[in-house]
Amino acid sequence: MITYLSLFKMRLTQGLQYRVAAFAGILTQFFWGFMYIMIYQAFYQSTNTIQPISLHQLITTVWLQQSLLALIMLWFRNNEIIKLITKGDIAYELCRPVDLYGIWFSRLAAQRLSSALLRFFPILLIAYFLPYPYNFSLPNNFVTFILFLITLVLGLFIVISLSMLIYISMFYTLSGVGSILIFGVIGEFLAGLTIPIPLMPKTLIIITYLLPFRYTSDLPFRIYAGNIAYKEAIISIFVQIFWIITLYIIGKLWLKKALNKVVIQGG
Amino acid sequence: MRLYLQYLKILLKSALQYRVSFILLSIGQFFVPFSIFISMYFLFQRFEQIKGWTLYEVALCYAVIHIAFSLSECFFRGFDSFSSLIISGEFDRILVRPRSALIQILGSRFEFTRIGRLFQSFIVLVYAVYHLNLDWNYLKIITLTAMILSGVVIFAGIFILGATLTFWTIEGLEVINILTDGGREISQYPLNIYPNWVKNFFTFVIPFGTINYLPLLYVLDKTNKNNLYAFIPFIGMLFLIPCLLFWKLGIKHYKSTGS
Numbered sequence: 001m002i003t004y005l006s007l008f009k010m011r012l013t014q015g016l017q018y019r020v021a022a023f024a025g026i027l028t029q030f031f032w033g034f035m036y037i038m039i040y041q042a043f044y045q046s047t048n049t050i051q052p053i054s055l056h057q058l059i060t061t062v063w064l065q066q067s068l069l070a071l072i073m074l075w076f077r078n079n080e081i082i083k084l085i086t087k088g089d090i091a092y093e094l095c096r097p098v099d100l101y102g103i104w105f106s107r108l109a110a111q112r113l114s115s116a117l118l119r120f121f122p123i124l125l126i127a128y129f130l131p132y133p134y135n136f137s138l139p140n141n142f143v144t145f146i147l148f149l150i151t152l153v154l155g156l157f158i159v160i161s162l163s164m165l166i167y168i169s170m171f172y173t174l175s176g177v178g179s180i181l182i183f184g185v186i187g188e189f190l191a192g193l194t195i196p197i198p199l200m201p202k203t204l205i206i207i208t209y210l211l212p213f214r215y216t217s218d219l220p221f222r223i224y225a226g227n228i229a230y231k232e233a234i235i236s237i238f239v240q241i242f243w244i245i246t247l248y249i250i251g252k253l254w255l256k257k258a259l260n261k262v263v264i265q266g267g
Numbered sequence: 268m269r270l271y272l273q274y275l276k277i278l279l280k281s282a283l284q285y286r287v288s289f290i291l292l293s294i295g296q297f298f299v300p301f302s303i304f305i306s307m308y309f310l311f312q313r314f315e316q317i318k319g320w321t322l323y324e325v326a327l328c329y330a331v332i333h334i335a336f337s338l339s340e341c342f343f344r345g346f347d348s349f350s351s352l353i354i355s356g357e358f359d360r361i362l363v364r365p366r367s368a369l370i371q372i373l374g375s376r377f378e379f380t381r382i383g384r385l386f387q388s389f390i391v392l393v394y395a396v397y398h399l400n401l402d403w404n405y406l407k408i409i410t411l412t413a414m415i416l417s418g419v420v421i422f423a424g425i426f427i428l429g430a431t432l433t434f435w436t437i438e439g440l441e442v443i444n445i446l447t448d449g450g451r452e453i454s455q456y457p458l459n460i461y462p463n464w465v466k467n468f469f470t471f472v473i474p475f476g477t478i479n480y481l482p483l484l485y486v487l488d489k490t491n492k493n494n495l496y497a498f499i500p501f502i503g504m505l506f507l508i509p510c511l512l513f514w515k516l517g518i519k520h521y522k523s524t525g526s
Contacts (some may be wrong), residue, residue: 028445035452043314045318178295182298
């Protein structure tokens with residue numbers, strides 16, 4: 001465990017070096033956040049019926065999405081791992097006396113966290129001071145906030161376990177670009193990142209609840225915004241744990257199978 | 268022009284060498300905007316209209332901007348990797364060749380996988396036109412074509428603008444993506460659903476408005492027989508002129524990095 005933790009720490013400080021890139025990222029995220037908000041606002045102004053999520057709750061989730069993008073996006077790529085697989089350096093990696101799944105897992109976690117740490121605070125801070133209804137607001141009470149934190153961390157575990165599956169699939173396909181793109185787009189949609197889940201048609205909502213994707217971002221963000229009640233939130237935590245265990249077992253078994261057959265790409 | 272076609276041919280051949288990867292990427296490129304359109308469809312199922320525009324009208328708007336974007340990405344994406352040309356000093360070699368630098372850079376890269384995106388946007392276009400029941404005439408067809416062409420020109424202008432900035436910054440600027448990707452996302456909807464400052468910026472500074480809701484008003488018969496709106500897309504094309512002038516200025520300023 002200590003090995004993984006120190007590996008995680010090393011990567012974290014490494015990632016925190018890229019400040020200019022982070023600044024550009026913040027600017028871009030702001031733009032996207034504003035754009036989504038303006039579109040939703042226009043939609044909400046065009047109707048009189050009450051929607052299952054209020055505009056202001058929706059805006060809060062949009063800012064959370066934009067600021068924590070690095071934690072929730074499936075397409076967030078780790079080029080190092082891709083290179084390991086396609087260039088054949090995986091051979092060295094296999095010589096190390098630690099478990100491959102563990103190393104990769106902590107690497108991916110650190111990469112996502114360092115990127116998110118640089119970005120989330122300035123975005124949320126500025127968003128907080130924006131005029132109503134564009135502003136980001138604090139949660140209703142402390143319990144909501146704690147539930148949000150728990151589900152967010154568990155959600156991060158789900159995202160990484162899912163992206164592990166993509167990397168493992170690259171042992172077979174070698175080029176990850178196409179599959180990451182397709183998997184990323186479908187996952188993003190089912191996580192409610194292209195259209196908020198409460199605004200989807202009923203059948204689609206049921207499908208998203210049966211798959212792991214929405215438990216990564218939709219769940220914590222809507223808990224924060226106050227759109228999900230405590231009882232449902234607590235049940236969802238167990239669903240999250242179920243998915244983490246299932247995805248971990250699948251990933252472990254699949255990696256073992258892939259490594260048995262692995263052919264080192266020369267060079 | 269012949270040189271450009273020659274580049275096109277060579278790069279198409281090389282792209283087709285990795286067939287599976289090419290097909291997968293094209294399929295991926297199909298799905299990216301497809302998920303956006305599906306979301307749009309669901310939003311309209313719930314809200315029925317957005318500031319008076321119906322789904323099919325917005326779909327037309329969406330199709331125009333996405334067709335324009337995929338075409339310009341396919342043919343003008345050479346500028347995307349321009350900063351690496353500057354950093355490596357490769358640009359010096361381009362400058363000493365007796366051909367236009369612009370053509371050589373354009374020819375350095377094509378994104379053929381955008382065919383997936385193009386195909387998807389085309390389906391949306393047919394879908395929108397089929398459901399809209401407009402009485403078509405020649406002028407409307409010309410306007411629609413001009414909207415797409417002008418869109419390609421505007422995107423190309425932004426690509427050139429972004430590349431020119433790297434003469435000063437060396438490092439590529441990601442922020443320019445706000446204008447390309449962001450401009451595309453914004454113009455999926457008619458611009459007048461946004462607050463005025465957004466609408467004005469994307470009409471008078473970056474002229475997406477000229478291919479977006481203004482000519483759309485004409486195509487959808489919302490202008491009270493004012494045919495002037497039909498020619499607005501052509502004004503948008505003028506955007507390329509300042510971009511090219513800026514590019515010329517950039518080349519004059521250029522100092523090799525010497526590596």
